[in-house]
Amino acid sequence: MVQIAVMGYGVVGSGVVEVLTTHTDHIAKRAKEEIGIKYILDLREFPDSPFADKFTKSFDDIINDPEVRVVVEVMGGLHPAFEYSMRCMEAGKSVVTSNKELVATKGAELLKVAQEKNVNFLFEASVGGGIPIIRPISQCLAANDVIEIAGILNGTTNFILTKMIHDSMDFQDALALAQKLGYAERNPAADVEGADACRKICILASLAFGRHVYPEQVHTEGITNISLADVEYAEQWGGVVKLIGRVKQMESGKLQIIVCPMFIPRESQLANVxxxxxxxxxxxxxxxxxxxxxxxxxxxxxxxxxxxxxxDCVKHFKARKYLFWGEGSPDYVEDYLDDKVSMYVRAHTDNEALALGNANHLLGKINHLTRKNAPAGEIAFVTETMPERAIVEKLKKLSELGVTIENTIRIGEL
Amino acid sequence: MVQIAVMGYGVVGSGVVEVLTTHTDHIAKRAKEEIGIKYILDLREFPDSPFADKFTKSFDDIINDPEVRVVVEVMGGLHPAFEYSMRCMEAGKSVVTSNKELVATKGAELLKVAQEKNVNFLFEASVGGGIPIIRPISQCLAANDVIEIAGILNGTTNFILTKMIHDSMDFQDALALAQKLGYAERNPAADVEGADACRKICILASLAFGRHVYPEQVHTEGITNISLADVEYAEQWGGVVKLIGRVKQMESGKLQIIVCPMFIPRESQLANVxxxxxxxxxxxxxxxxxxxxxxxxxxxxxxxxxxxxxxDCVKHFKARKYLFWGEGSPDYVEDYLDDKVSMYVRAHTDNEALALGNANHLLGKINHLTRKNAPAGEIAFVTETMPERAIVEKLKKLSELGVTIENTIRIGEL
Structure with missing residues (x-):
């Protein structure tokens, strides 16, 4: 029997206890040992829980108990999750977490201590929930060089965009529905402004390319500016708007990494997600x-x-799972303005023909998009591919010529 | 340095040598040891190969060399692949194979010897090529009960069906194109008659549910009877025809398992594969x-x-990867005629109204399908859900009433 502790009895923590107690035999067979829950750490009271005798409010109970060999950190947030995780590993206990903020911000430090102490630090649940992705990247693709990772990494924003695309709901209504259904928090900022997707692409990038990418290094845009007009133009262009996290390694070794809404072609495997x-x-x-x-x-x-x-921890007390990346550096990530990109632009003008002519003159051969019932003076187009910095400059010139830029969305050829 | 041997220098074998020699450093980092190729077993001569000094025609060189700790079996076919793999494991060497026929037919026996000899028998490449699937099922989903697996498991038939669906090519032309492009063998039987997909679903079923399912236990139909008429009716029904391998466990513990073309709804994640x-x-x-x-x-x-x-073998010489299933039995698989199913039927009749009335009378409330330019006397419909045996009997009665059944395809609600 291996004893574990669960820190945090929120949604995920209670789920962990439920899975461990309802699949006991099946899990014991897979782990080749029974797994018992010795402590559940939470500051709240759960007097009616069938696990009431396991609750503790004191982290010391866990850290001082040599019987506890694996600690599940599902408290969320950075503090005290970071300190607790560090102390557990320093005390020779393996740590499993679903906390993407923790891994995205402190992954390199935590992995270093895991290596030094010869324990496991595992975090499959931090990206993609139940989708296996950390393991496949680290193991099955071990014989590959990963060239690029791109994904729809946040379910809340994908739900909102789906409602906008398929039901022509506007952003606010779709957000309200997501909140009503429990998919979005009352304060939805971390989802709709892209921070959650940013943490996930940081974790994937760090794992795939071997050095830590920190969230603040990633240019991140959310979906709050997306309008139904943009959704309609995306359709006319031949695709859909999705919030994409994406990373590529350049020949120099630096990474291009970004989180932002993108137009992606209808044929892409991500378009139907x-x-x-x-x-x-x-x-x-x-x-x-x-x-x-x-x-x-x-x-x-x-x-x-x-x-x-x-x-996996229980099976690998002897042979530690090799999951590792090193520290990053400020110059590891390319300035996103240097990335080459093609851009969708929606704008307002008093003179459509003149504005489109100027756009064509400034931005190379543009792809003019139209939609039914567009208000007078609305224009939309897709630029040629060029460094984003050049697009920004040229759009500035265009606005000096009396064109009001209302939104821009990158084209993602996925 | 760990020494390995590669048995078979065909498409996959030469690929293995290529990947090992072009990603040497990357692989050594992941495996924490350098991996060297000591022997390549092939009866043919490759005098101009840069690896010419590694070739041998004698299996004895491999089996008698204690330095060789991992043997890659990529010869294909059952014999001598089975005997060689057995002998390698009995001699304490781990075996890695991409040979789906070997795993689907002899998996339980091979896994038993692997367990007894405390070596690895791994076969990620036997299903899904480069798609990680064996590992995710056995590891990431370890805390789940798998309820069902369904997949498009054969690329050749999927290419042919895609050409039929999107380009209205008929089966023979699409097959000829697949052969021209190197996707289909000159003798395409194993692909188009479903045997390849059958082996793969057997492997997945054995792994997920813990006991060996043998290919001859699986009712298998290929795509040779699919016509453009069926493709058009599928579209009118709201989906596409795909060759699906599917397995579910019933409450009794028995498996429902089948390989056959199915109508699957357009919204299914498999429809766009x-x-x-x-x-x-x-x-x-x-x-x-x-x-x-x-x-x-x-x-x-x-x-x-x-x-x-x-x-993975090199990393786990000490802690063997746990991948296992036991022997199967003749009664482990339910007779497919007892499975409940809804069926698409295409038929010919001299009296459409009468035939449809009879069908409705016999088969419950049918869903009548139509298509443009259908030849006179062609009818098509989808039955209610009932045991397949009942559908077969009722269709027999329908044909006794003068209706010629031309094709039937199961509905797959995936």
Whole structure:
């Protein structure tokens, strides 16, 4: 019997306890040992819980108990999750987490201590909920060079965009529906402004390319500026608007990495990833494109990924799982303005013909888009591919010529 | 330095050698050891190969060399692949294979010897080529009960069906094109008659549900009877025709397993898996649906999956990877005629109204399908859901009433 502790009894924590207690035999068979929950750490009271005798408010109970060999960190937030995780590993306990903020911000430090102490630090559930992605990248694709990763990494924003695309709901109504259905928090900022997707692409990038990418290094845009007009233009262009996290390694070794809405072609395997689902494309030099698809969040999917990591810890007390990346550096990420991109532009003008002529003159051969019932003076087009810095400059010139730029969205040839 | 041997220098074998020699440093880093190729076994001569000094025609060189700790079996076919693999494991060497016939037919026996000898028998490349699927099922989904697996498991037939669906090519022309492009063999039987997909679903079913399912236990139909008429009716029904391998566990513990063309709804994540791509859906009780997508075959994708297994062997000489299933039994698989199904039927009659009335009378409330330019006397419909045996009997009665049944295709609500 291996004893574990669960820190945090929120949605994921209670799910972990549920999965461990409802699949006991099945899990014991896979882990080749029974797994018992010795402590559940939470500051709240759960007097009616069937696990009431396991609750503690004191982290010391866990850290001082040599019987506890694996600690599940599902508290969320950076503090005290970081300090607790560090102390557990320093005390020789393996740590499993679903906390993407923790891994995206402190991953390199935590992995270093795991290596030094010869324990495991596993975090399959931090990206893609129940979709296996950390393991496939680190193991199955071990014989590949990963060239690029791109994905729909946030279910809440994908639900909102799906409602905008398929039901012509506007952003505010779709957000309200997502909140009503429990897909979005009352304060939805972390989702709709892209921070959640940013953390996930940081984790994937760090793992795939071997050095830590920090969230503040990633240019991040959310979906709050997306209008139904943009959705209609995307359709006329031949695709859909999706919030994409994307990373590529350049020949110099630096990374191009960004989180932003993109127009992606209808034929892309990511275009049909709808509702709260996630889809992650990993491009390897040998495998070509491999796509992983499933529910990226939710109590049981996430909990089952955590438990799978716990099983892996129990099976690998002797042979530590090799999951590692080193520290990053400020110059590891290319300035996104230097990336080459083609851009969709929606603007307002008093003279459409003149504005389009100027756009064509400034931005190369533009692809003019139209939509039914567009208000007078609205124009939209897609530029040629060029460094984003050049597009920004040229759009500035265009606005000096009396054209009001209302939105820009990058084209993602995925 | 760990020494390995590669048995078979065909498409996959030469790919394995290529991946190992072009990614040497990367692989050594992942495996924490350098991996050297000591022997390549092939009866043919490759005097101009840069690896000419490694070739041998004698299996004895490999089996008698204690330095060789991992043997890659990529010869294909059952014999001598089975005997060689057995002898390698009995001699304490781990075996990695991409040979689906070997695993589907002899998996339980081989896994038993692997367990007894405490060596690895790994076969990620046997299903889905470069798509990670064996590992995710066995590890990431360890904390789930798998409920169902369904997939497009054969790229050749999927290419042919895609050409029929999108370009209205008929079967023979699409097959000829597949052969021209190198996607289909000159003798395409194993692909188009479903045997290849059958082997793969057997492997997935054995792994997910823990007991061996043998190919001869699986009712298997290929795509040779699919006509453009069926493709058009599928579209009117609201979906596409795909060759699906599918397995579900029943409450009794028995399996429902089948390989056959199915109508699947347009909204299904498998409906957009086109060309030579594979897509595999794994339904878990906690994770919900997870879909894996990518190129299911090809030299480098398959080779990179083989090499990933080699790396895993090298990392786990001490802690053997737990991949196991037991022997099956003749009564482990339910008779497919007892499975409940809804069926598309295309038929010919001299009296359409009478035939449809009879069909409605016999088969419950049918869903009548039509298509443009249907020849006179052609009818098509979808039955209600009932045991397949009942459908077969009722269609027999219908044909006794003067209706010629031309094709039937199961409805797959995936």
């Amino acid at each position: 709808d509702d709260v689902f996630n889809g992650i494309m990993v491009r390897g030099d040998s495998t070509g494109d491999v796509v992983f698809y499933g529910k990226g969040a939710g109590k049981l999917p996430t909990a089952s990924a955590v438990v799978a990591d716990v099983i | 086109d060309d030579v791509f594979n897509g595999i859906m794994v339904r878990g009780d906690s994770t919900g649906d997870v879909v894996f997508y990518g190129k299911g075959a090809g030299k480098l994708p398959t080779a990179s999956a083989v090499v990933a297994d080699v790396i």
